[in-house]
Amino acid sequence: MKNTFGTSVSVTIFGESHGPGIGAVLDGLAPGIPVDEEAIAHRLSLRRPGGTISTSRVEPDRFRIVSGVFGGRTTGTPICILIPNENTRSRDYETTRSLARPGHADYTAYCKYHGYEDYRGGGHFSGRITAALAAAGAIAQSALDGQSIRIGTHIARCAGISDLRFSDLGLTDLESALMSVSKKSFPVLDPNAAEQMRAAIEEAAAEYDSVGGILETAVTGLPAGIGEPWFDSLEGVLSHALFSIPAVKGVEFGGGFALADMRGSTANDSFSVQGEKIITNTNHNGGINGGISNGMPLLFRCAVKPTSSIAREQQTVDFIEHTNQKLRITGRHDPAIVHRAGIVVSSVTALVLCDMLAQRFGTDYLKPGT
Amino acid sequence: MKNTFGTSVSVTIFGESHGPGIGAVLDGLAPGIPVDEEAIAHRLSLRRPGGTISTSRVEPDRFRIVSGVFGGRTTGTPICILIPNENTRSRDYETTRSLARPGHADYTAYCKYHGYEDYRGGGHFSGRITAALAAAGAIAQSALDGQSIRIGTHIARCAGISDLRFSDLGLTDLESALMSVSKKSFPVLDPNAAEQMRAAIEEAAAEYDSVGGILETAVTGLPAGIGEPWFDSLEGVLSHALFSIPAVKGVEFGGGFALADMRGSTANDSFSVQGEKIITNTNHNGGINGGISNGMPLLFRCAVKPTSSIAREQQTVDFIEHTNQKLRITGRHDPAIVHRAGIVVSSVTALVLCDMLAQRFGTDYLKPGT
Amino acid sequence: MKNTFGTSVSVTIFGESHGPGIGAVLDGLAPGIPVDEEAIAHRLSLRRPGGTISTSRVEPDRFRIVSGVFGGRTTGTPICILIPNENTRSRDYETTRSLARPGHADYTAYCKYHGYEDYRGGGHFSGRITAALAAAGAIAQSALDGQSIRIGTHIARCAGISDLRFSDLGLTDLESALMSVSKKSFPVLDPNAAEQMRAAIEEAAAEYDSVGGILETAVTGLPAGIGEPWFDSLEGVLSHALFSIPAVKGVEFGGGFALADMRGSTANDSFSVQGEKIITNTNHNGGINGGISNGMPLLFRCAVKPTSSIAREQQTVDFIEHTNQKLRITGRHDPAIVHRAGIVVSSVTALVLCDMLAQRFGTDYLKPGT
């Protein structure tokens, strides 16, 4: 299924950048989960553009829960969340309808949909649809809160500047850090790094250019034994979902690509008994052995490519006329989206974990009092 | 489904390292595809350990096609390939049954299967099951050959030594390189690099240690328009399957993590008209825009962690007794598996592409003469 | 996935009887399919209650297409159709919250959702959600129209009165009959039978009771070769979807249960050459051999149980207090729903066939001009 993901808990997304609205149907979540509209609104605000480093198209994201919530709690039946598009200026896009914006999906959409696609603002390919994932993710996180499973994402790197790393923190510090970044619209641990990143983004914007970055995510509280040996490994299912997020071009777990240069004696995470628990002394495997969680924090990183829309002139083609062309993208765009993508990564992670927990422990597992 | 992957074309795998055998059921492939048992045997030989840099457990991989092939061609119904285990020495494993080998799945398997798991040689988690993927992948590649879709994987990096890069080659050179690496048991483009890598692996082995690496894969001939905007993006589906391969801890497409440090003006692949075709002038997006193939070569890289089994003593736990322990792994192991994993990556890629092409163009698309 | 059905073309439904609204997300349909809002409205009107034989709750079904349609045609991306609930009177239901209405899902919903379910008017179990299927089915039928695939459903039997049978008609008469019943709000071929059925329904209503019936469906124009030998047989997939329709308790193909009393020499449909075509001389197998369409009309019948809500007093339990109780259902209910269910059966059939055709021939097959 093309726009539906998940097995026991699934999410279906729909919408186009400049159509009437976007949304998600979140199905299979346990009944009784508190649905806090303010928490959803907060999550949407973290994804929403703002300030000097974002597009000036700001949608109020006045979402509406159409189904699946009764008396402030999930019923267990599908939750449809609808977010109207209110601030659309379609005329920005029509003149360049058949010019392929480099880095964007205009040309591939044409190959796939034969010209029937809604080409305005990227249509169904627009990053705007991630607002639906963020809203659904807020409810998924509410379910995980009941099991003390915490998720947070920060900008590990942006425009060549690095933040502190989750992987260097002990469990207590990590949990505080997760709490802290989950509230920030520019989620960086080190305030100096944050300031430098912002400056670099503004510099790129001034040069009609854009920057990318790396997001690092950690999850604490996930029990051991989640995931499958082969195709439904925790890495496999998470990466599948994470690559759905526009601009993500790499996903690595634990040491990731750095493991390629390590020796086994370093990369192997040796085990120890710690009171009632079994822990690993390092976490190069990112909390996953053989596709299955081992009880350590889940750790992974996503590479986010620089925003494709830039204001400077670019070489391209008219894919209908089959001619070479120059293109200067006007309209409203972000010099960076890495800071806005953090909450989307956390949301997608929450959705996947709700699904995998429900598959493992049943559909009632996340219900209050279970 | 836990051990089944794919939608229109699917593969189901089964087996344990030390049980009677392993195998795969490949379902949904178009009828009429030539099935060449020698090509399957060759592919299995590329995955099979050999020489001084591999385990001394060598399985002959005398596979048997139980169903789905008639008159040397696929029938269109499920193909069961059975590979018996012949060279098993189970006594190697019994004494260490409850000692978690660091980097392995022993402890997580116990958390998930409560002690009922077949613990001999990693059981169902064993890399041996990838032989079934390689065999199924040989048939999938035969189907792709009919459409001139070529796949190859080489060791881009191993033990700190780098090979040439597919991404630096023009299309003609790339196709020759794919052909060349597909026949090598140690698939490296640059013979000097290959020699250094082998030396480094032997050095690690001599120190009772192991090394990892990075595999780079390219696909040529894939038409534009394959993949979906969101959850079934080409990146999402491929990564899901690739992370199923044991030891893969990172997957990146095109520039991947390096994109995080680029500016948009560099990372964007500008388009040009080239005769009848539309091409991109660079390929930082790895042949994929918005989750959909754009007609350029598909390019991705997998991080392979160093082999977990090393001969030196390691700190670990007895997860049944809940005590700290020392462990020295005996038995037969590889100081590196990155060279053997290459054909598995190519095989998994072939399986995924057959599925995505069949979803896009129908179940007859890969049939001869279509 | 619980509220999503289909593989290449899928539909996701959501909503509760007395919540803000209901709807469907139709995904994967080919791009370029004309979307005629009047056709959708007409189909909704066929399902809508009306006259003396239906509930007095009449919803205007002012649907809104939120996504996936651009310039009056499908884009190929998910189509969200939203139908607000406007005429809800929730107070009818609250006093009987924990009394299990016989024949309804109140008790099983409580077992599954632990009291968090929206109990008003059956909540998510309400037949009202079939309006979303009818709307989505209208678009699916528009896609099938392009391939001259016609679907129609009539009341073969109601309250003991039988209509003529599709299975007795030649192809030309059958196609006219399909056309005719597709426009009727009380879809019966024989006007006398229709009159008697209406009278019987009114009689049951006068006795505070309800009646059921049998729906017969035919499909013409479906090519041979659709369906799979085993689990995705045409019968299997269609029945799966048809049993989703509330009150359907039996599904039979071709001769169905009557085949059990036939001899093979009668039940076997012998083949003949008819010009360019191969036909069967009878159609006891309902157009399906070995799970796969044979080019003859698809024929099947659904048993619809009498409406569960009846006005007379019934014995039941309070499932929270765990006591025996008497219940007299007030509110607005139908003495029969079999006539309203016909369009739902046709709609579900259209959705399933679009999916199976897309799986077989690719996602572009139903696109105009393919």
Added chain:
Amino acid sequence: MKNTFGTSVSVTIFGESHGPGIGAVLDGLAPGIPVDEEAIAHRLSLRRPGGTISTSRVEPDRFRIVSGVFGGRTTGTPICILIPNENTRSRDYETTRSLARPGHADYTAYCKYHGYEDYRGGGHFSGRITAALAAAGAIAQSALDGQSIRIGTHIARCAGISDLRFSDLGLTDLESALMSVSKKSFPVLDPNAAEQMRAAIEEAAAEYDSVGGILETAVTGLPAGIGEPWFDSLEGVLSHALFSIPAVKGVEFGGGFALADMRGSTANDSFSVQGEKIITNTNHNGGINGGISNGMPLLFRCAVKPTSSIAREQQTVDFIEHTNQKLRITGRHDPAIVHRAGIVVSSVTALVLCDMLAQRFGTDYLKPGT
């Protein structure tokens, strides 16, 4: 997926009538389930032809468990069961390769597989593949035994002769009846009816003809709350699987088609408190309300058409030459398969229920001691 069914617990089948063998991969079943090879062999013997009313092709069904069982118990990983074909006489089929046997899938297979299909003995369409379902079902039933969930199927009707009905029995008698029929190779409750049925089958055989019948199945011990309101209703999922069984052309739950002629006041099953339990006073809904189990016995019936292979001459076509032909089927065939299909229906039911219980309560639910 074409030959794979199930979500949390799935089964994949493969094989052809005259190929090397057939088999199944059963995946996702809880670890620790006892696997009794004798019980599997017994189940296979119930499906195996025998005596005067069956084909003279008798396969010994010497199955082999290739994976997923360790120490006599399931490991939780995929169980591959392989059943070699030993008694094949392919020459019976070759001369009639392009003659469509009426009632069989020869012609539709040709439409779908374009002549690449293995046409010997029905190939992958052969009823022989149900042996794999019976074997997998034996293990599934072993898992259900741990929860005291009992399944039995008998011939409710054959050649016009009716047996007693499960639906007329009280719970205690029903459980005895289930036990009794599960051991019979000709599963009929009433010995007189059994005798008459056998005589009627022999009579049909003597006239070179065949008969069909109706199978009735009951399940006791299934907890309330299993199933989903819409697409994954218990009826929907069960029927999907049941229609996979060759010759099944109708499925009805509870009163089924007879409900169509009832009034609501009869068809509604009123509720009562019975000690700790809530029961319904009748069971016209077959233990299912709104798609979800209500704790009463599950009751359903399958229509089995008469065996398609009959020895008398039939009219048909040569679908390659496109000519009318006469066909007289030689070889070894059954005048009835309804008695042999009973254990297949029970097996498929066991597989589906294991899946639905695992989805509802988690993958450990059926594990011993849970």
